[in-house]
Amino acid sequence: xxxxxxxxxxxxxxxxxxxxxxxxxxxxxxxxxxxxxxxxxxxxxxxxxxxxxxxxxxxxxxxxxxxxxxxxxxxxxxxxxxxxxxxxxxxxxxxxxxxxxxxxxxxxxxxxxxxxxxxxxxxxxxxxxxxxxxxxxxxxxxxxxxxxxxxxx
Amino acid sequence: xxxxxxxxxxxxxxxxxxxxxxxxxxxxxxxxxxxxxxxxxxxxxxxxxxxxxxxxxxxxxxxxxxxxxxxxxxxxxxxxxxxxxxxxxxxxxxxxxxxxxxxxxxxxxxxxxxxxxxxxxxxxxxxxxxxxxxxxxxxxxxxxxxxxxxxxx
Numbered sequence: 613x614x615x616x617x618x619x620x621x622x623x624x625x626x627x628x629x630x631x632x633x634x635x636x637x638x639x640x641x642x643x644x645x646x647x648x649x650x651x652x653x654x655x656x657x658x659x660x661x662x663x664x665x666x667x668x669x670x671x672x673x674x675x676x677x678x679x680x681x682x683x684x685x686x687x688x689x690x691x692x693x694x695x696x697x698x699x700x701x702x703x704x705x706x707x708x709x710x711x712x713x714x715x716x717x718x719x720x721x722x723x724x725x726x727x728x729x730x731x732x733x734x735x736x737x738x739x740x741x742x743x744x745x746x747x748x749x750x751x752x753x754x755x756x757x758x759x760x761x762x763x764x765x
Numbered sequence: 766x767x768x769x770x771x772x773x774x775x776x777x778x779x780x781x782x783x784x785x786x787x788x789x790x791x792x793x794x795x796x797x798x799x800x801x802x803x804x805x806x807x808x809x810x811x812x813x814x815x816x817x818x819x820x821x822x823x824x825x826x827x828x829x830x831x832x833x834x835x836x837x838x839x840x841x842x843x844x845x846x847x848x849x850x851x852x853x854x855x856x857x858x859x860x861x862x863x864x865x866x867x868x869x870x871x872x873x874x875x876x877x878x879x880x881x882x883x884x885x886x887x888x889x890x891x892x893x894x895x896x897x898x899x900x901x902x903x904x905x906x907x908x909x910x911x912x913x914x915x916x917x918x
Contacts, residue, residue, distance in 0.1 A: 651833035701858035
């Protein structure tokens with residue numbers, strides 16, 4: 613990368629193949645249960661005994677919690693777009709359960725850059741982000757379409 | 766629907782075209798800012814003045830917050846699968862900003878049912894869920910692949 617860590621990124625700064633690695637987020641049992649109580653109140657995210665008898669075979673974070681943590685790791689990392697990370701849409705795949713005590717990090721790669729045909733000041737950037745646990749297992753795959761502006765705006 | 770409201774749904778209970786409507790969730794400014802502070806700490810989700818000067822032209826909920834609320838409305842609604850709503854993956858599109866005071870609801874339709882070729886006790890069900898605000902504007906489209914079990918398991 614030819615920019616400093618805290619520089620904001622414009623469309624001109626990006627290229628296909630550019631990679632970013634996030635910091636690490638450690639997930640507690642309390643966080644798993646609190647998120648689930650608010651947004652995904654299903655027994656396997658809330659109750660240890662019920663979770664043991666579920667397909668997850670133990671307490672597992674909501675996939676939406678994993679997605680939200682991934683967003684936090686992305687927007688607090690080095691892939692900082694100048695107008696913010698404005699997602700138009702995503703594809704999301706959950707591969708493995710996320711457990712209490714898991715330490716997650718995200719590795720991202722820019723896979724496509726499409727300048728707008730109608731608005732000269734912007735483009736749509738495709739970012740592929742894989743969320744890993746501390747064993748380097750892939751727990752989530754995310755493909756995001758993000759709106760990014762040009763410096764000359 | 767040929768089942769009672771609180772019945773749990775098995776693969777045999779589902780058919781393509783089956784529809785479900787959720788209850789309503791009203792979103793406050795405090796909730797928008799609290800979710801953003803934890804998972805999507807960008808100025809246009811946290812600060813009114815910064816939000817006015819962003820592409821959102823006013824405080825907007827994180828798209829991940831809208832997705833999480835959608836999950837809550839789904840799992841607390843009538844589309845209750847017997848083993849829970851176990852998502853394998855989704856496609857998600859954000860169409861309009863969600864604002865403080867917005868009252869969201871979700872309309873879902875089963876669009877595909879694919880029995881497993883290798884495991885006789887289960888199948889993958891595709892559900893298309895649209896999240897609407899109080900003006901009946903579509904704010905989010907979600908296509909989910911969900912693991913659903915047969916009754917005979």
